[in-house]
Amino acid sequence: MKSKYQIHLLTAAVLSIVLNGCFSLTLSAQSGTKKAADKPAKAVDWKLGVALYTFSSMSFPEQLAYADSASLKYVEGFVFAKSGKELKDTVLFKLSPAGIQNLKKKVADQGLKMESIYVIGGKNIADWKRDFEVAKAFGVKYVTAEPPRNMWDSVDSLAGIYGIKVALHNHWKENSIYWHPDSVLAALKGHPNFGACPDLGHYPKSGINPLDALKKLDGKIIGIHLKDIAEYNNNKIQDVPVGTGVVDFPAVFAELKHQRFNGYVMFERDTKEQPNNLTSLKQMVNYYYKTLDLPRPFFPK
Template identity: 50%
Template sequence: MGFGDTVDRLKYTKPERKYILIDMKRIKSYTIIAILLSSGFLVAWINDYSQVSNKWKLGVEIYTFHRFTLAEGISKSDSAGVHYIEAASFQKIGDEIEKGYISQISEQGLVKLNKYLDKHHIKIRSVYVFGGSSLDSWKNGFLQAKKLKCEFITAEPPRNLWDSIDSLAGVFHIKVAIHNHWKGKSAFWSPDSVLAAIKNHPNFGACPDLGHWPKSGVDAVSGLQKLQGHILAIHLKDASQMNDPNARDVDLGTGVVNFKAVLEELKRQNYKGFIYIERDADVRPSNLPSVIKEISYYNDLLRNL
């Protein structure tokens, strides 16, 4: 091979090598872009999940542990990994804190309760109040909620006291989240009746119980749409069937409520508030395993929104 042959070969091999290098650069560039894009989507997904989970404060409605004292319910809620509970005025406190009911707690008992809550990393932000037929009974409910530093009480106020209870809520700076049971047991079984109570009562809001609505034939998503802008908290619960007041309380996702659609609707509404898991069922030895299972189910749905 002479010098001329060598020059001719270089003329052909150099462009070929250059072409190969350019192609590799393109491949590397596409790979980097793909990684950046996928990372961007991942970051966006994480941010979206964080924003939703931060807006929705997951907790336990203490009636879930209604066979136990408040102290025991706090301990079990801590074991489930939540940081919020909704207390109930009719529940016994627990001898390790104070004898009696939460509605009768003393200042000394309140100090012990707060220490117990801190120990278990739990906060009470609302309390279910039965109230009664007299305004004094409702005033006492607000006083107890104030002591507990609640943001709202969950209740079913009687029609003749709406104006007075709304005024009390304004005085105490504590909202009233209207709760529903089923048709025949509650005047608020329909979202429309809740809206009627809220009208002209600026301190009233809603706490829809998603497991009670099906018993009256109310679709959960439709109910939430009607109450948009008024929801202070939600009782997350399922029911075995529609249009049956005797429908059983079942694990989330095993009944008739479409929880994926429920969470999507709450996200659409830009809902900010409490979501309390609640079990009416009396599972032995306790509802704790069920609550842990339902929290996992909830988190799985949240991650896929």
């Protein structure tokens, strides 16, 4: 028979093995959880597209064709676009339900997705309801907008009723109440249907580093307008192609990955190049894929 001393030693040894095993499993589980939590969003998770305002002088069907030519999948419309000759160039927000369905079919036939639209709203609830009706008819998930302060509650309420989020969009200081990310954050308080759509090319006009703005808006961003500008603190100049101005896009992309952002990334040009912005759009698409070290897109002829 084993002595009590030997039995105690054996018991202690077994207990030590069990505890060490449990501790190792716990560390392994914690390590796995940490790795999962630290894993950044892949760039391919971003929904890449173009704001159709890039081709604002064209009709809606023409805008879609240009987006397709740039090998982009997503487009963001705007409610004051011309609908095309077939619909007598009626602006989108004045179209009949049948007219909107006509254009919605063109989006699908082109192999594109339009999950956002820029709306202008107005000074009364009727104007905003009109634009939300257009957005609903197109089946978008959010509207990009700049509601005035006195309409925040009403617009947020409408967004809840229609099930469509509102992405607050910035212009520069003298042109927009949303010029600073802090003003966007102020608007988000108490308005659960609001989010942010930072325009990276407008921030420098007000002396704001776009990277700092993105950090402040962490977790609030629905979509982004990719735009570049030649210098800071000059609101008289127009944009330049993404990657050729002062915006540090490698740092921007790194920050979005850090935030695990998985929303919409929309190229946009305000400048009107001749004959159109398609060449610079393709240039920007190439820059995006090259900077993120992703396979380059194929541009159909």
